[in-house]
Amino acid sequence: MAVSDESIMDAARHIAASQGWAGLRFRTIAAQAQVSVRPLRDRYESSSQLAAQLWRGQLCDSLIAQVSEAVKCADQVVLNNHNDSLAALVEQFFQPSETLKASMELLIVARFDPVIALAVSEKFPHELERLLFGPESAPDRSLVAKRCLIVLLLFGLVTERWRSWASEIASHEISKLLEQSLRREVNDEVLPNDQATFLDEPQDFHTSDPMWEALLGTLVQSVARVGYEATTTDQLAKESGCSEGFIFRKYPTKRDLFVDAAHRGAAHYTKLQLEFANDMAQRYSEAVGGAVLLREWLLPKHEDKRTISLELSRVALHDEKLAKLMTDEQMPVLEENLQIPNSAGNANLLALAHVGFSAGSGAFLLSDLLPQFVSLPLTVVEF
Template sequence: MTSVEVVERRRPPSSLVRNDARIMGAVVAVLADAGWAGVTVASVARAAGLSPRPVQDRFPDRWAMAVGAWQQQVGPALEGALLELLESAGLEDDRLPRDRPAGPVLQLRAALESALDAAGLRHLIVGQLPEDLDDPLLEMNLALESALDAAGRADLMSLRAAGPSADWLANALGAFLRPGAELRAAAELLVVSAFNDDLAETVGSEVAHRVAAWCHPTGEHPEAAVSRAYLISIALGLLLSRTRQGAADLDLRDEARHLLDAFKNQSKPAVLPATRAEHLDDFLGFDTGDASLDALLRGTMEEVGRVGYEGATTAAIGRASGRSEGLVFARYPSKVELFVDATRRQHARNWRANEVFHQGIAAVHGPGIAEAVVIREFQRPDLRGYRAISLEQVRMALHDERLREVQWGELELLVAQALAEDPNWAAAGTPAHLHFSVAIGLGVTVLPILAPEAWLLPYDVVTVPLDEG
């Protein structure tokens, strides 16, 4: 029985249904706070206030818990945040389905809304209540949390009422830069879905079909699809780069204005250079001068790309390297030290190779065209393995200080060198502008998980006006 079948089998009533809701809430909390590595039957049981037995009876492994969490909480939360994002920029498409199935506790919902209406607060929670939960107590709790959250951000409703604007867009992007538990959990599950077919199938069927429709390259209005794809990529990149120093304090309004201007003033699609990013074809090419070490580093990344960091054992790394497990511990005190070193060496090579590739195209065709080509290359279907490894490195850096230093240290060094060569280097700009550049670089590698055909979009219709603006 697959993880999807385990989750989708008929649920028993009463206390077991309530346990399901508690377990799913606990899975989300553990994912948000400890990451995928923290999700075990024992940790989820503790967070849910249950013994391990009912958790394991209902969800026999962590992948089944991940599938359930995505279906019940994480996927709907991500979809809702993305829809808010598109609406804030005037990019929603009324022709695409937006309805969600009603939940089984409509009477409770009506009573709650009536009480809030009588208190003059109902307007604050319109559109905020979840509609597909099975536990009335959990639904009431989440509804009250939504009401309190909305009351603390009462201006959001006025932003919505006023229509698309830089302020509303900045607010919607801020939900990804300063995410709640469900979006933090979404970041974890999006990345690790590369390592489990059941979770990948669930992500694809629950959210990706809608994102793929928003960003489809052969639709009636491909220019709008480009804007959606670019904006969603920025949001997903903000979600993954949220631990970069100073990121949480950024004011996003100026960047939101630039985006809206570019979306309104798109250029005509150009025939993009067919230049191939050949350095991505051999992104695991280590050259330390030590053949055994090169093989070990490459084998580490290949195994991580196959099963994820947590699934990669030192024995499997040894086999993937064509060496023994003993070589791992002869060279490194632990698996994490090996992974940190492999990541450091790979970043030092790839950050610079990416910049050289971009500069070479920009020198001939301009920065806007160069960025469009880079996006196309990073989203190529044949680079799924590259994206899986890169995103796993980013995900791990959310939770490990050493990897975070590697992840962002190389970037900061590259920025410093570029500014030393050209003090007016446009990519640096303001701190928010630089961070948006970082976010789009990460986000375009996430988008193919949700919209595999987005690599065919004419991104230059947005990147050129952004560069010229």
């Protein structure tokens, strides 16, 4: 019986959504499609080429259609003062379909896989620009910024759904916060020149062992460069100056090494970000403080930090241990700074925290797809 491309792509989409990039391999896809591996090897040179075809054939146009709906929804709220479809739209991304999950997975993987990156670049960024900026030669910057806001938040809701507190939030709480932001006047003034210097400092993993520090630092750099799956312990040993024996004395598996590095960094950056944003808010305003922090994160020199942040979220989506550790590290910081009494506390504050993380993740994705986003009034990202 002939094996159809559609059945292969359907299986690949399911694997990408449920297992992520790590599972998107010929044998796994063949098993899901209930076929032999041979037809896949005959048609595709690599998993990357198969994933690129999945993007072109099933994911790209679907995501463009959903972005189009998001832009229409933003325009309705901003221009026509009604939000008939906003809650339903947020629910679609808060409880994403298999297609949406697979789309966000490949958008992140495209950061370090050139074959998938080429497929993404062929059409999606151009359509994104067309939808967000519209046909006008001089579009309203405030309106474009608000269109970007709804898209980046929706993207982020998909990538940040691994956070355990997400299950305690109702989607209508998020749509309420989003509507408030869409209706708010946008401050388009030049932002102050304050710098988030903590982003320039080498991360301290607090091991008190120089070789251990070097190993964890090398891991982070490698994951930002080639992704988690392509990072090997052999490569880490060579680049950090230790032995593989040293690595495996510390960690039973590469996964344990990654989990440790991730949870050591999670609380560190969360605390520093909140301190910086709070300081900016006291000196200027919450909107300006958040915008300055976002501007600093979006600087070209911090691309590796953005990539590692997105990669952590991508891997956490398919790794409960990593997700729990990162949530456990961040929750005390949020409780202290947002005055959330406990993980089952005030739903509004939990929603606010989740929207903040989602907006950041979505902004990282959007800024790479649409570099013009950085020049828009970033104060729009205020909740």
